[in-house]
Amino acid sequence: MPVRINPSILAADFAHLATELDRISSADAVHVDVMDNHFVPNLTFGIPVVERLLQVTELPLDMHLMITDVDRWAPTFAELGVFSVTFHAEATDEPVALARRLRQIGARAGLAIKPGTPVEPYLEVLAEFDQLLVMTVEPGFGGQSFMPETMSKLVAAREVASRSGLDVWLQVDGGINEQTIEVAARAGADTFVAGSSVFGADDAGAQVQLLRQRALEHTHVA
Numbered sequence: 169m170p171v172r173i174n175p176s177i178l179a180a181d182f183a184h185l186a187t188e189l190d191r192i193s194s195a196d197a198v199h200v201d202v203m204d205n206h207f208v209p210n211l212t213f214g215i216p217v218v219e220r221l222l223q224v225t226e227l228p229l230d231m232h233l234m235i236t237d238v239d240r241w242a243p244t245f246a247e248l249g250v251f252s253v254t255f256h257a258e259a260t261d262e263p264v265a266l267a268r269r270l271r272q273i274g275a276r277a278g279l280a281i282k283p284g285t286p287v288e289p290y291l292e293v294l295a296e297f298d299q300l301l302v303m304t305v306e307p308g309f310g311g312q313s314f315m316p317e318t319m320s321k322l323v324a325a326r327e328v329a330s331r332s333g334l335d336v337w338l339q340v341d342g343g344i345n346e347q348t349i350e351v352a353a354r355a356g357a358d359t360f361v362a363g364s365s366v367f368g369a370d371d372a373g374a375q376v377q378l379l380r381q382r383a384l385e386h387t388h389v390a
């Protein structure tokens with residue numbers, strides 16, 4: 169099974185975003201964390217930044233919306249032409265309807281859950297999503313420690329995906345480095361977001377390849 173490494177530009181040098189993206193050309197996508205100071209206590213990027221990113225990189229943009237008003241903004245991001253839009257289950261009462269709207273616009277639809285949110289209610293609608301993001305830290309900040317207790321949610325999602333033959337990508341985000349990526353790969357993740365471990369490395373491209381190799385060595389999914 170392929171694995172995907174999506175570096176998070178939250179850990180990049182914001183004064184040189186275009187050159188930071190050149191450092192990760194071997195990645196599968198660029199993870200873009202959008203925060204609104206309501207859903208999480210932090211503020212980051214909005215539409216104008218994403219429009220410029222689309223102009224300066226060939227890499228697909230993997231949007232992670234940590235915002236309250238997803239019904240308003242998720243379709244707007246999708247309409248810009250990004251690759252995927254992941255919104256939080258905790259931010260909407262109608263996750264399936266929103267996912268359908270995103271797919272109709274042409275973006276991959278992703279559902280994210282915080283560490284304290286159970287995965288079970290979403291397993292029965294997994295087919296409605298292209299990716300499930302199991303947060304491995306509390307959303308809001310980069311540089312936090314991986315929470316191994318979230319792994320049981322991945323195991324459960326992988327079991328349902330395999331049993332139902334679903335091509336849903338299982339993503340982890342937060343505290344992913346060359347050690348924790350092995351734990352997440354063994355639990356069933358196939359898509360790995362890494363911020364500080366990639367952009368904090370002297371050779372970000374080599375770090376992407378190292379993470380990819382570690383994930384491939386520990387994935388058990390056929």
Ligand SMILES: O=C(CO)[C@@H](O)[C@H](O)COP(=O)(O)O
Nearest residue numbers: 307308310311342343363364
């Ligand atoms: O969504 C988030 C944080 O809320 C992440 O995407 C972080 O940006 C990951 O950063 P590291 O934990 O890898 O430094």
Ligand SMILES: [Co+2]
Nearest residue numbers: 201232341361
């Ligand atoms: Co993120």
